[in-house]
Amino acid sequence: MANLKWKTPRSKTRSRRAANWKLGDVTTVQCPxxxxxxxxxxxxxxxxxxxxxxxxxxxxxxxx
Structure with missing residues (x-):
């Protein structure tokens, strides 16, 4: 098994994860x-x- 040359910084890991934490569009309906x-x-x-x-x-x- 290969060894890592550099430890991945926390900021890079967090930004990679945060790329998928988007908010979706707000669903609206018509009031009856x-x-x-x-x-x-x-x-x-x-x-x-x-x-x-x-x-x-x-x-x-x-x-x-």
Whole structure:
């Protein structure tokens, strides 16, 4: 078995591994209530509904 001539530095090993640790694209779906884009399995940030129920109390835009 061959011996190594140089020890691979930690930074080179980490950068080689980090090349494959990318974030993927964010998936969005259309909210069935307000038809705005939202993330699946999350409450809608526009209207505050999740699975047909109001789960987040939203403020009126006119009460500012």
């Amino acid at each position: 209530q307000c038809h705005q884009p939202k993330r699946p399995h999350f409450a809608c940030p526009s209207c505050g509904t999740y699975k047909g129920r109001q789960v987040v109390k939203m403020q009126d835009e006119t009460a500012g």
